[in-house]
Amino acid sequence: MGRVKLQIKRIENTTNRQVTFSKRRNGLIKKAYELSVLCDVDVALIMFSPSGRLCLFSRNKSIEEILERYVNLPEHERGSLLKIDGYIRTYFQFLLKALGKLKDEADQIHTYQAASPESTDSQLEELQQEIVKGKSRIADIHKHETCFRIFEGEEITTLSQAEFHEQILEETLQQVRLRKQGLQEKATSSSSALDWICKKDPQVHILNFLESNGLLPQRW
Amino acid sequence: MGRVKLQIKRIENTTNRQVTFSKRRNGLIKKAYELSVLCDVDVALIMFSPSGRLCLFSRNKSIEEILERYVNLPEHERGSLLKIDGYIRTYFQFLLKALGKLKDEADQIHTYQAASPESTDSQLEELQQEIVKGKSRIADIHKHETCFRIFEGEEITTLSQAEFHEQILEETLQQVRLRKQGLQEKATSSSSALDWICKKDPQVHILNFLESNGLLPQRW
DNA sequence: TGGTCTATCTATAAGCG
DNA sequence: TCGCTTATAGATAGACC
Numbered sequence: 001m002g003r004v005k006l007q008i009k010r011i012e013n014t015t016n017r018q019v020t021f022s023k024r025r026n027g028l029i030k031k032a033y034e035l036s037v038l039c040d041v042d043v044a045l046i047m048f049s050p051s052g053r054l055c056l057f058s059r060n061k062s063i064e065e066i067l068e069r070y071v072n073l074p075e076h077e078r079g080s081l082l083k084i085d086g087y088i089r090t091y092f093q094f095l096l097k098a099l100g101k102l103k104d105e106a107d108q109i110h111t112y113q114a115a116s117p118e119s120t121d122s123q124l125e126e127l128q129q130e131i132v133k134g135k136s137r138i139a140d141i142h143k144h145e146t147c148f149r150i151f152e153g154e155e156i157t158t159l160s161q162a163e164f165h166e167q168i169l170e171e172t173l174q175q176v177r178l179r180k181q182g183l184q185e186k187a188t189s190s191s192s193a194l195d196w197i198c199k200k201d202p203q204v205h206i207l208n209f210l211e212s213n214g215l216l217p218q219r220w
Numbered sequence: 221m222g223r224v225k226l227q228i229k230r231i232e233n234t235t236n237r238q239v240t241f242s243k244r245r246n247g248l249i250k251k252a253y254e255l256s257v258l259c260d261v262d263v264a265l266i267m268f269s270p271s272g273r274l275c276l277f278s279r280n281k282s283i284e285e286i287l288e289r290y291v292n293l294p295e296h297e298r299g300s301l302l303k304i305d306g307y308i309r310t311y312f313q314f315l316l317k318a319l320g321k322l323k324d325e326a327d328q329i330h331t332y333q334a335a336s337p338e339s340t341d342s343q344l345e346e347l348q349q350e351i352v353k354g355k356s357r358i359a360d361i362h363k364h365e366t367c368f369r370i371f372e373g374e375e376i377t378t379l380s381q382a383e384f385h386e387q388i389l390e391e392t393l394q395q396v397r398l399r400k401q402g403l404q405e406k407a408t409s410s411s412s413a414l415d416w417i418c419k420k421d422p423q424v425h426i427l428n429f430l431e432s433n434g435l436l437p438q439r440w
Numbered sequence: 441t442g443g444t445c446t447a448t449c450t451a452t453a454a455g456c457g
Numbered sequence: 458t459c460g461c462t463t464a465t466a467g468a469t470a471g472a473c474c
Contacts (some may be wrong), residue, residue, distance in 0.1 A: 001450080001451045001452045001453075001454045001467045001468085002451080002453030002454065002463070002464080002465065002466065002467095003452085003453050003454050003455085003463085003466085003467080003468095004453065004454080004466085005453095005455070005465090005466060006258075006452095006466090008253075008254050008257050008258060009257060009258070010257060010258065010260045011259065011260075012260050013448095014458090016453095017258070017259050017260070018259075018458085019458085019459090020258055020259060020453085021255070021258075021259040021454090022250070022458090023452065023453085024254070024255045024258070024451090024452080025255065027251065027450090027451060027452075028251050028252060028263075028359055030248065030254055030451090031244070031248050031251055031451095031468095032248060032265075033228075034228050034244070035241070035244045035245065035248055035267070035356055036229050037229060037230060037245070038226075038229070038230065038231050038240055038241075038269055039237050039238075039240055039241040039269075040230045040231075040237070040239070040270065041267060041268050041270055042266075042267065042268045043239065043265075043266070043267060043268075044265070045263075045264070045265055045266075046254075046262075046263070046264040046265075046286060047255070047261060047262065047263045048262045048263075049259075049261060050259055050260065051275045066266060069268065082267065089458040094453085103467085104259070109421070131223075131280060134440060151465060156396065156399050156400075156403070157403075158403070159400065159403045159404060159407060162396055162399055162400035163400065165396045166393065166397060166400060167397050169393040169396060170393065171390055171391055173389040173390065173393060176376065176382055176385045177386060178384050179376045179381065179382055179394065180253075180376075180382035180383065180386060182349055183376070183378070183379045183382055184379060186246075187379055187420065188238040191249075206389050206394070214363075216429075217474060221448070221449040221450050221451090221468045221469040221470075222448060222449065222450095222468080222469040222470030222471070223446085223447060223448060223449085223469085223470050223472090224448080224449085224471080225448085225449065225450095225470095225472055226449095226469095226470070236459065236470095239441090239442095239470090239471095240469090240470080242441085242442075243468085243469060243470085244468090247467095247468060247469075250467095250468090251468095252453095254470095362445080366441085387472080418468080
């Protein structure tokens with residue numbers, strides 16, 4: 001929307017990038033506002049400007065309330081798969097759709113003119129890279145979710161699933177034992193008390209904090 | 221944009237509201253995507269559809285990473301446990317502070333007037349319930365994080381940590397084996413093909429989706 | 441629910457102050 | 458870094474399937 005059609009790729013000129021950010025940020029917030037009013041829904045928008053400044057939007061509720069609703073969803077309402085489900089359904093499907101459209105465009109251009117349209121091709125390539133990145137991120141999330149599910153024994157309903165979990169747990173246990181052995185060998189060779197304190201895991205601080213506030217469930 | 225200019229106010233017709241949500245949600249995600257690419261910035265978008273479904277957008281980083289960046293802003297860059305740490309430091313302390321305020325208010329009212337102020341009391345109660353919920357959520361997040369860390373053997377740096385992981389893995393493995401045994405016994409006694417399909421884990425749908433889009437990494 | 445069509449409204453790129 | 462203007466690209470309401 002403007003004098004020229006512009007490629008969706010990083011604007012290299014810094015000033016230009018900042019100006020575009022300001023304009024589009026306002027546009028995005030306006031759209032988010034309209035959506036939240038028209039459809040009477042919660043919308044939270046978190047952005048960081050090119051210079052690292054935080055920009056927020058939320059209506060009716062505070063950002064915290066909406067984040068809370070988000071954070072609460074996975075575990076409490078519909079099971080842990082909601083997160084990745086929602087994620088796939090929005091961003092990834094959007095990407096795939098955009099890719100489809102671009103491919104159509106490219107086809108059309110290739111059909112009607114012999115010259116190769118570099119702009120569309122490079123956009124296509126970038127989008128495909130984006131999708132590859134998206135894939136690995138989704139895989140990460142999925143792995144994360146799987147880790148969690150494996151610890152939730154009650155979710156197992158099929159034999160093959162139980163075997164799958166058993167296998168992964170055995171493999172991981174093996175790895176941990178190897179690591180333990182390595183650490184034991186190291187410990188017997190040479191170590192001072194000071195050494196031990198320094199090497200203490202940073203998470204200990206958090207654990208202490210959690211404990212002192214009664215936040216730790218029985219087992220964890 | 222459309223045949224008529226429309227007032228920015230809640231659309232009362234339910235069907236219409238849903239349709240508008242679907243359209244504008246896609247538009248908003250597209251805009252957010254363009255902004256994040258053009259200006260090379262982090263953007264996170266969290267929405268709930270009129271029917272309560274979660275819709276997410278983020279590019280490059282996961283929603284969690286961006287939320288993390290948001291939650292951690294006041295603080296400076298620190299270690300890997302930032303998420304839960306930051307979470308506690310902001311949201312939980314916010315809740316506690318609000319509770320303190322409400323308690324003060326309640327005290328004041330109790331001092332200056334004999335009649336029991338139901339409103340403040342009920343607010344107090346709600347907040348306390350909120351805190352209980354917050355506690356369980358924090359515990360959940362922590363558990364989630366711990367599950368993940370346990371699978372990441374390379375993070376283990378102390379012997380006690382290795383033993384802790386080993387213990388949890390052994391316990392979990394034990395549980396999974398018990399479950400497996402139960403399922404095996406059930407399978408040998410009586411079961412139909414229909415039964416098996418019905419009892420299939422709902423996550424199978426997601427797994428199928430992931431698989432069909434080539435999203436599953438080798439092992440997971 | 442989810443896609444297509446099209447008239448119309450809206451956002452914004454580029455340019456200037 | 459802002460505001461303002463204008464030509465143009467893009468979004469979408471309403472309709473129908």
